[in-house]
Amino acid sequence: DTAVSQTPKYLVTQMGNDKSIKCEQNLGHDTMYWYKQDSKKFLKIMFSYNNKELIINETVPNRFSPKSPDKAHLNLHINSLELGDSAVYFCASSQGGNAFFGQGTRLTVV
Amino acid sequence: GIQVEQSPPDLILQEGANSTLRCNFSDSVNNLQWFHQNPWGQLINLFYIPSGTKQNGRLSATTVATERYSLLYISSSQTTDSGVYFCAVVHSYGKLTFGQGTILTVHP
Known part of the structure; x- marks a missing residue:
C-alpha cells in the first residue's frame, strides 16, 4: 500500500548511458515532483507536474526529461x-x- | 529566492533527552513541512504546519508565520529518532524549498 513508489531503488550505470526512473502515486494527488538530493544531503526541486502539465522546470540540463502519462505517474528519463x-x-x-515522498532512487554513474 | 536556515546543524543526545530544532525562513510562505530522513534514506512526512502547534506522540511542532520561524520538539528521544530532520517551506505551485537539515544522533 505504498503511497508513492519509485523504481528502481538502486541504479548503477556507466557514463554515457540512458536510464529511466519510474514513479507512481496512489494518493489521488494532482501534483507530482522530482527532487534531487546531493552528496551533502541538500534537496532541490527539479520538476513539477500538475495534472500531467509541466509547471516547474528548475535549471536542469535538458538531458533530463520528465514524462507524465497520467496524473498518477511521473517518470524521469536521463x-x-x-x-x-x-x-x-x-x-x-x-x-x-x-507533500509525500517516495523511497528514493540512488543513481551511481561510473 | 526564499532562504531556509536550520539550527543546529548537528545534535548529539543521550536516549531520554529532549531537544528543539529550529527553522527560520526569509519570506512569507504558504505552508511549512517537517520531514525525518531515517538512516535508510526514507523521507517521512512529520508535520504539515502553516501556523500554530501540532503534536504527534513525542514530537510536536510550532510555526509562528508572522515571525518566520518554526520549531520541532522531540521529547524523550529514542535511538530510532536518529537521522536528518528537514524543514521545507511551501510556496508557488506547492514547490518545497528545503533547509540544509539537522543531523540528530541519539546514543543508547
Missing part, C-alpha cells in the same frame, strides 16, 4: 549520463502543498 548526475532522486506528490 540521457547521456555524467558522473555528476550521481545522487539520490526522489519522487513526491502533493495536494494543497502537503
Whole structure:
C-alpha cells in the first residue's frame, strides 16, 4: 500500500548511458515532483507536474526529461549520463502543498 | 529566492533527552513541512504546519508565520529518532524549498 513508489531503488550505470526512473502515486494527488538530493544531503526541486502539465522546470540540463502519462505517474528519463548526475532522486506528490515522498532512487554513474 | 536556515546543524543526545530544532525562513510562505530522513534514506512526512502547534506522540511542532520561524520538539528521544530532520517551506505551485537539515544522533 505504498503511497508513492519509485523504481528502481538502486541504479548503477556507466557514463554515457540512458536510464529511466519510474514513479507512481496512489494518493489521488494532482501534483507530482522530482527532487534531487546531493552528496551533502541538500534537496532541490527539479520538476513539477500538475495534472500531467509541466509547471516547474528548475535549471536542469535538458538531458533530463520528465514524462507524465497520467496524473498518477511521473517518470524521469536521463540521457547521456555524467558522473555528476550521481545522487539520490526522489519522487513526491502533493495536494494543497502537503507533500509525500517516495523511497528514493540512488543513481551511481561510473 | 526564499532562504531556509536550520539550527543546529548537528545534535548529539543521550536516549531520554529532549531537544528543539529550529527553522527560520526569509519570506512569507504558504505552508511549512517537517520531514525525518531515517538512516535508510526514507523521507517521512512529520508535520504539515502553516501556523500554530501540532503534536504527534513525542514530537510536536510550532510555526509562528508572522515571525518566520518554526520549531520541532522531540521529547524523550529514542535511538530510532536518529537521522536528518528537514524543514521545507511551501510556496508557488506547492514547490518545497528545503533547509540544509539537522543531523540528530541519539546514543543508547
